[in-house]
Amino acid sequence: MKRKIIIIITIFFITLSVYAITTKFNFSLETLSFNKSNTIMTNFNKDYTLTYKITDLDKELENEITSLTKKTTYLLLGEMGDGTETSEEYYNRHEDFLNLVYLPDIPKDSKTSTGYDENSREYKDYLVSSMTLPKVFLSLSEYGVIYNSYGDIQITTSSDLIISTIVLPNIKIKQVNPDNRSEYEYVTSNLILHYYFKELKNDYKLYYLYTELEDDLNLYFDNVASVEKLNTLAIIPPYENNSDIYDYSKLNSLSNETINNIYNANKQNIVYLTASYNNSVVKTANGIIIDDGLVVTTWKFLEHALINAQNIEITSGDKTLKLNGIVTIDPDIDIAILKLEDKTNNYVKLGNANNLQVSDVGINLLTSTGIGLTANSGILVANANYLETSIPISKDISGSPLFNLNGEVIGLNLGENVNTSISRFLKVEALKEIQDKFKSLNFEDIDTISFQDLKSKYYYISYNEEIIKNNIPKSKWKEFSKIGNIEKNINLELVKASYKDGIVSLRYKNSISNYTDSMNLSLEFIESLENSGFKNTLNTNTKKIYENKHYQVIIMKEFDYLIVVEVKL
Amino acid sequence: MRKIQDLMKNKKVIFITPIALSILLILIISISLIMGRKPYLKTLDTNDYKLVYDSTWKIKEKTNTKILLRHKSKSEVNIEIMTLNTENKYQSIKDLIDEVIYNIKENNPDYNLLKMEDTTLTKNNYSGYKLLYENEDNEVLISVFKRGDKLIFISYLANSTYFDILLDSVNNIIYNFDMQEEVYALVSRASIPEKELEYKESKQVEILLKSSQDVEIASNNYYVNYTIPDNFRSLDFLSNTGNYEFEGLESGSLTLVSNILNRNIYEYVDKDSSLSLYTRFDSYKNYSDFTEGLIKIDNGHDGYIYKNSYHNNENTLEENVIIVYTLDKNHILIIELKAMGVSIPQELVQMIKINSASNYANYLKSEVQGNQITSELKRITSATDEPYDNIRIKLPIKYQELDDNANIYSVRHFGLNYNLDKKMYDYEVKYQLATKDKNSEIDRINSLFKKAYGSYKYLEKKGNITLNGKNFERYIGGYTDLSGIMFTNLNRYNYYVNKEVLFFGLDKGGFLVVEVSGNGKEITNSILEEVTNFQVLEQKLK
Structure with a gap:
């Protein structure tokens, strides 16, 4: 009986220890909910919560367009990778692409030379799609674009179009070598394709398309930043993109005088926000003084600051404005309202966005550097959930205002553009709600939570010290430590060491240098291995393998650790 | 001893023993072969993803959004694929990782974050993050990356003893993991019916x-x-x-x-x-x-x-x-x-x-001789045996020929000093053999002047000029242009194009036209000297 009890208890403990090994790390998709920002909302005064809503794109439509976007990319550029395409495959692909092109039934008119009603919407659309798209196909073929994966796809509706933007990362594209013009070279970049789809007989057809290379865009935005000068306004020429499909007549009569008037009336209402960590800037944004002492900017910027920065500085021209705290946020519409320490005695006038028409003029005032302001102007290309304009604005600077010709704010830039030449603005109606809510409150009575408090509660990531463990039996260590004379040749702190079934693993922490790669700190050990007859069988930046008749040594870099695994063969 | 002797006398034993020993030997050899066999690679290829792993891992669970691999040490690799909703799918991995860390912290208070690294993952170099956690007994490595609207998590859990030992095997699994893409079938169209050609007597x-x-x-x-x-x-x-x-x-x-x-x-x-x-x-x-x-x-x-x-x-x-x-x-x-x-x-x-x-990137026919480029322009004046004009141009080697897809025997185009930032040449020179009269040529060049971007001045005669011993009629003008970049017109630099057009009369009528442009640069006399070094020869057709 005693024996039986002992056996049962032993089995029980073995099972328990086995169970402990297969243990409970609770991380699976069921627990991942992306609702942190909702939890944070509980920290703000409920009376400040905004009611303005944005309606989402229909899920089914979104899936359909995502699939169509990938297919269009394939028809335009061929298969992924640099496999060769036969003439027959090219021909079939070309034909399939041409079948995707928007080709409406054009009303006839025998009086015109073409036989078609040239004033009809259908004729004008025909000119856009059927005249330009076949040429784009041919010119992209000439550039020999090679792509290996589909990147992010972003879909939105804009007037009667569905615009889908796909980024193809790390593409190779032929470019003439400027040093030797009889040669091609392949350059690597990210290719951005913008597809404009239009519905025709219950199907979506390609109406318009244009392409951009990311490097060129970055150059453009760098140049925009470089023209800003201290306390002045730099006016960028009005931007006319895709003039095949939009009407720029109202924009052509915009004068610099109008722009300057708007600038003079509002330069003190636009602020520059800098989020820093250890005196290094991690993110910047613009903001608008929406009410006396209240700044509105994007939640996107504030969240980034909470995650990565220690503090936020706010300036307007050469004035520094102290931040008191965060009043409230609305992650759904992407805004954050901040309160300054002192009243400003100035704030913007708000206009109306809902009654604006496509091709109405919008003027964006933005600061990329905090030194001066840049004025960009364009037209409205859509007015639905958001205002969309033809002004290209870098995604990196959100929070700048859009003005109408009367100098009233009609939108707030969200730094989340439809595509690189259509920027998206939150409609002023959302901001009006903010003004209404806070108009009747005393400035001193507006509740806030400080940046530091919010950060320490939800965003502070603390890193911990490793638990030092060494379970290599002495006898085994005597044998394995001889390999490459490891104790002498690696001078790093050993944090983990284990032995199992003829394998020793050693983990070293690089506490010597932030700049030297941990792999480079194993060079003496490697030299010792080579001198004692080990042959190198693999050599990459993050892994090296050495072998002789009796042992295999794997040297790996993981995070800033150096890991050595010695295997007895 | 006696018992063994009796046993040896037994016929059955004599017969069975060698067989039993052979079977035992075979078993011993097989076991040692199996024990000593190196792990081999296995592939899991489904409609949704592709996975490569070595045979020390076994698949315990498999759906179209989840794969669980287990090692005999009870270590696990768990791969999960999440479809992001509309709010989150447009966010970058940097935006999403904060929520991941927050969720892990809420659900696993006994695990401590040791390391976090912003890195690229898999052989396709997707942007992602690696996180390392540990508690008293175990360590967990989480790799997260985003593919379109999908978020992919690969978490590796092992007891501290095994963690580093199996790390290389796990890194290979992560490296080789990929999502499958949709394949599109093309409609095959090309059908070319052949028919014999008929040749007549000739x-x-x-x-x-x-x-x-x-x-x-x-x-x-x-x-x-x-x-x-x-x-x-x-x-x-x-x-x-x-x-x-x-x-x-x-x-x-x-x-x-x-x-x-x-x-x-x-x-x-x-x-x-x-x-x-x-x-x-x-x-x-x-x-x-x-x-x-x-x-x-x-x-x-x-x-x-x-x-x-x-x-x-x-x-x-x-x-x-x-x-x-x-x-x-x-x-x-x-x-x-x-x-x-x-x-x-x-x-x-x-x-x-x-x-x-x-x-060729460009079809260029200039020949390099020493420190000069030599190019030819040709013009037939009639389709008979009359001699034709042959202009031999010599330029310093610093000039680069540009191919405009035009006829190289009647138009040649060169550039000087390519500016990488502005993506244009400081100077350009075009040579043309114009058969039309001078005024038509001037009108043609003027019509190409941009007028919308700023001030412009049509070509005006500024007398004559002698260069390299040859006499030219000289026209000067210019216009403001906006530079553009490939595919788009986003990069908008204003610059003034200075133009000088020189006409050299040819014996049989017609002109050699030398059109010089300075893109934001003044055209100096030394440039004009460099670009007017040519000979006019008469040749006959074969």
């Missing part, structure tokens, strides 16, 4: 065919050297098309025209395609004796030969032969023979061959 042409000549054509970034009978005489010096006439015929005419097109061969020979060679002969099908045929050729360069034949309204025999060669999937060389009053013999067609075809 003694008049055949007796003249003796030897051949090599000729060249360059356009659409291709340079092709091909052979034709040397009875064909060149009618002009266009380098981007061939234009020849068959000499020596007593009656009738036979011409050859060649072109390089940016087109796919099937588009050109598929009867159903609106771009095909068949469309231009549609109206001739009404002739009662119209015949046509198409055959495939394969003499080193893939292609087709098309031939038709008919008597026209005046009862004259007309024949057309079109030879189409594939240069690549979207470039073709076309050689067209057109005969009137005479038929095209098969022998002539068989003498036409491609010798070489090369793809």
Whole structure:
């Protein structure tokens, strides 16, 4: 009986220890909910919560367009990778692409030379799609674009179009070598394709398309930043993109005088926000003084600051404005309202966005550097959930205002553009709600939570010290430590060491240098291995393998650790 | 001892023992082979993802969004794929990782974060993050990356003893993991029915065919050297098309025209395609004796030969032969023979061959001699034996030739000092042999001036100038331009283009036009001296 009890208890403990090994790390998709920002909302005064809503794109439509976007990319550029395409495959692909092109039934008119009603919407659309798209196909073929994966796809509706933007990362594209013009070279970049789809007989057809290379865009935005000068306004020429499909007549009569008037009336209402960590800037944004002492900017910027920065500085021209705290946020519409320490005695006038028409003029005032302001102007290309304009604005600077010709704010830039030449603005109606809510409150009575408090509660990531463990039996260590004379040749702190079934693993922490790669700190050990007859069988930046008749040594870099695994063969 | 002796006397034992020993030996060998066998790679290929792992791991769970691998040490690799909703799918991985860390912290208070790294993951270098956690007994490595609207998590959990030992095997799993993409089926269209070509007797042409000549054509970034009978005489010096006439015929005419097109061969020979060679002969099908045929050729360069034949309204025999060669999937060389009053013999067609075809970024024909580039311009004044103008231009080697896809014998274009930031040359010079009068040429250049971006001034005569011992009429003007970048017009630099146009009169009438542009630069006399170093020679056609 005693024996039986002992056996049962032993089995029980073995099972328990086995169970402990297969243990409970609770991380699976069921627990991942992306609702942190909702939890944070509980920290703000409920009376400040905004009611303005944005309606989402229909899920089914979104899936359909995502699939169509990938297919269009394939028809335009061929298969992924640099496999060769036969003439027959090219021909079939070309034909399939041409079948995707928007080709409406054009009303006839025998009086015109073409036989078609040239004033009809259908004729004008025909000119856009059927005249330009076949040429784009041919010119992209000439550039020999090679792509290996589909990147992010972003879909939105804009007037009667569905615009889908796909980024193809790390593409190779032929470019003439400027040093030797009889040669091609392949350059690597990210290719951005913008597809404009239009519905025709219950199907979506390609109406318009244009392409951009990311490097060129970055150059453009760098140049925009470089023209800003201290306390002045730099006016960028009005931007006319895709003039095949939009009407720029109202924009052509915009004068610099109008722009300057708007600038003079509002330069003190636009602020520059800098989020820093250890005196290094991690993110910047613009903001608008929406009410006396209240700044509105994007939640996107504030969240980034909470995650990565220690503090936020706010300036307007050469004035520094102290931040008191965060009043409230609305992650759904992407805004954050901040309160300054002192009243400003100035704030913007708000206009109306809902009654604006496509091709109405919008003027964006933005600061990329905090030194001066840049004025960009364009037209409205859509007015639905958001205002969309033809002004290209870098995604990196959100929070700048859009003005109408009367100098009233009609939108707030969200730094989340439809595509690189259509920027998206939150409609002023959302901001009006903010003004209404806070108009009747005393400035001193507006509740806030400080940046530091919010950060320490939800965003502070603390890193911990490793638990030092060494379970290599002495006898085994005597044998394995001889390999490459490891104790002498690696001078790093050993944090983990284990032995199992003829394998020793050693983990070293690089506490010597932030700049030297941990792999480079194993060079003496490697030299010792080579001198004692080990042959190198693999050599990459993050892994090296050495072998002789009796042992295999794997040297790996993981995070800033150096890991050595010695295997007895 | 006695027992063993008795046993040995037993016949059964004598018989069974060797068999039992052999089986034992085989078992021992097999076990040691299995124990010593190196792990081998296994692949899991589904419609949703592709996974490669070594045989020390076993698949315990598998759905289209989750795979669980377990090792005999009870270590686990768990791969999960999450579809992001509309709010989150447009966020970058940097935005999302914070939520991941927050969730882990909320659900696993006994695990401590040791490391976090912003890195690229898998062989496709997707942007992602790696996180390392540990508690008293175990360590967890989480790799997260985003693919479109999917978030992929690969978490590796092991007891501290095993963690580093299995790390290499796990890193290989992460490296080789990928999502599958949709495959699209193309509708196969190309069907080219072949029909034998009919050749008529053509003694008049055949007796003249003796030897051949090599000729060249360059356009659409291709340079092709091909052979034709040397009875064909060149009618002009266009380098981007061939234009020849068959000499020596007593009656009738036979011409050859060649072109390089940016087109796919099937588009050109598929009867159903609106771009095909068949469309231009549609109206001739009404002739009662119209015949046509198409055959495939394969003499080193893939292609087709098309031939038709008919008597026209005046009862004259007309024949057309079109030879189409594939240069690549979207470039073709076309050689067209057109005969009137005479038929095209098969022998002539068989003498036409491609010798070489090369793809050049630019077709450049300048020759480098020492520290100079030499280029030629040619102009025929008539299609007879009259001499033609031959201009030999010499430029310092710092000038780069630019290909405009134009005819290199009547227009040459060079650039000086390519500015990488602005993506343009500081100076450009264009040479043209203008056959029209000077005023038309000035009007043409003026019409290309941009007027919308700022101030401009049309070309005005500023007297004469002598350069390199030659006398030129000098015109000066300029305009403001906006620079552009490939595909788009986002990069908008304003700059002033200074223009100087010099006219040099040629003996037989007409001019050599030297058009110099300074892109944001003044045109100096030294530039003008450099670009007007040329000789005018008279040559005769063969």
